[in-house]
Amino acid sequence: MRSSAPKLADIAKAAGVSIAAVSIALNKTGSPRVSAQLRERIIQIAREMGYKPNELARALAEKRTRLLGLVVPMRDPIFFNQFIAQALSGIQSALMRRGYNLLIFSPTGKPGRETRDQMLESRFTDGIIFINTRSCTSQDVNKTIDELQRAQIKFSMINSYYGKAPINYVGVDDAAIGQAAAEYLAEHGHRQVAFFSGSATLPGHQRLVAGLRKGLAGYGLDLPQERIGCTGYERAEGIRILDTWFSTKRKRPTAIFTADDQLLLDFYDYAEMRGISIPGDIAVLNRGNTGSSDHLRPRPTTFTIPTFRMGELAADLLIDTIENAGVLPQRVFLPYELIPGSTA
Amino acid sequence: MRSSAPKLADIAKAAGVSIAAVSIALNKTGSPRVSAQLRERIIQIAREMGYKPNELARALAEKRTRLLGLVVPMRDPIFFNQFIAQALSGIQSALMRRGYNLLIFSPTGKPGRETRDQMLESRFTDGIIFINTRSCTSQDVNKTIDELQRAQIKFSMINSYYGKAPINYVGVDDAAIGQAAAEYLAEHGHRQVAFFSGSATLPGHQRLVAGLRKGLAGYGLDLPQERIGCTGYERAEGIRILDTWFSTKRKRPTAIFTADDQLLLDFYDYAEMRGISIPGDIAVLNRGNTGSSDHLRPRPTTFTIPTFRMGELAADLLIDTIENAGVLPQRVFLPYELIPGSTA
DNA sequence: ATGAAAGCGCTAACAA
């Protein structure tokens, strides 16, 4: 923040007019409030003095900042996460288009605590975008929604909410993806399908399992509990699970469905380590974010989630409800897409 | 922004004290200004009324926001860029530690134009962090510095500045990296080294070339112009250059040094496409960001740039100059590190 | 068409 920047009063004095005249001349283009020539003169003087409005003062007076806050319930590495990176790009794209900027809230401590903290800061923002990650349980999510609503903070949520509350939400239909994945694999002749997932407590996990089972059932197949593996995103646990599956010819699945890009990568690492050939020894079907496994070989066959679009839409929905009091929040489920690869 | 949140005046009235008393009781913990028991009572009432300070008003009065702006001279995809993602993580880490938040400026239009635009917005921020990307020429960088200084905006810059202006800057010594790379390759018996780069106009490119030549010269080797290839980050141009190099046995380099992760990826793609074996047919040495090519096979031998640390340090330097008027800006060059792989 | 003045919610200097 600079020290001695010219302010409206300075220009007003220099031009010999009132502060209000300057404000109007500078901002309300085409208002009959000041004459065209006076406006010209004021603009000219403002330019000469190098005037830049103090957005802070303006925001205080107008009660809006054109700032949107971003909260990611996660520690340090939020920018490393491809899912978040892509959503952020989408958000950014919408904000750019609509003249907003993004304020990133630094997580301040223990999980759960965050919500209250951004609320505290939230006077800086006109609304908040929430990106749920794999570390969010439905309970966390519901609690967050509750607190935000109670505080009357406008917000928009991305990912992992399957409740019915009337909020701005953008996600994908994981049950549909699970079903489509199961049908794809069944049609390609697989009878022993395994599901490699992160955590059974994730909202998405349960949907995926339900979808997979429904899809498999259509082909007279099933997904027994022992072919569902949750690694907790721990490398060692992943290896343990996979070793169980691959230890005996009999139990060995012929196809594996990975719940996200991280698990896909983990499986590729495992396959390399154990000398398992993809897709020679096992078919791999992935649920992942657009474009994030471009450099994997062999190219994974993937149901992609339109992450960029999710971010963009979430931002647009939020801005709509901010700018237009009449607009109601809405929940949107975006379609997925099958990106062919050579692994399934 | 909520509509009818309780403000200091409300609490003051409820407590039957002055606004100032409330402000002090709430903020100046341990000030003898208000008695311990009055403070208790005020805090209690504030809690009951659900008081949250309006940071905007506070910032206007205090003339500081504890917000740092981030500018990346680049269009849409800033979050996809691993270099930026890692620097951002570092920045975020520092901000978290020091109680700041990050404001991401949406680029608003034609390049070059950006500088002025964030200045305009900058009243929201106490300072700005600039991350230079591969789309920045030294001219751009110098112009940016000039404008920021003229506007008396505190800032900190990451990457690609080799001038002597007294600014907060964090980067790496590309000449040293180039030299180390050359020496590494020469020591491993390579006599025909090629440099696969993005653009000859990049500040880093010239440093790298200088370093490479110096290093090679120590072994009686050289880096002729025809073994320096600049793709302009265009896939087709990259292929054209590589085809030239690989078309004849005689001209074919035995080792290639890639200027960044993108070029490394491009080369891997090319090698796959043409059936060239790494490192069988050609050795590959890379200059890249920490951890960003973890999943490439074979694992590239890489001189890593401490991107996370760069972001963190840049933020810390900036905050130091913001909070302490006496602190002078400083330029810091961080050390690189050789991460062994199996490609060189 | 233009100016004066009252906020916006907070901090800090000044009185008491």
Add this chain to the structure above:
DNA sequence: TTGTTAGCGCTTTCAT
């Protein structure tokens, strides 16, 4: 120890 008041820089209403 506590209250009063003058800003911070802008927008907007109300007079003129």
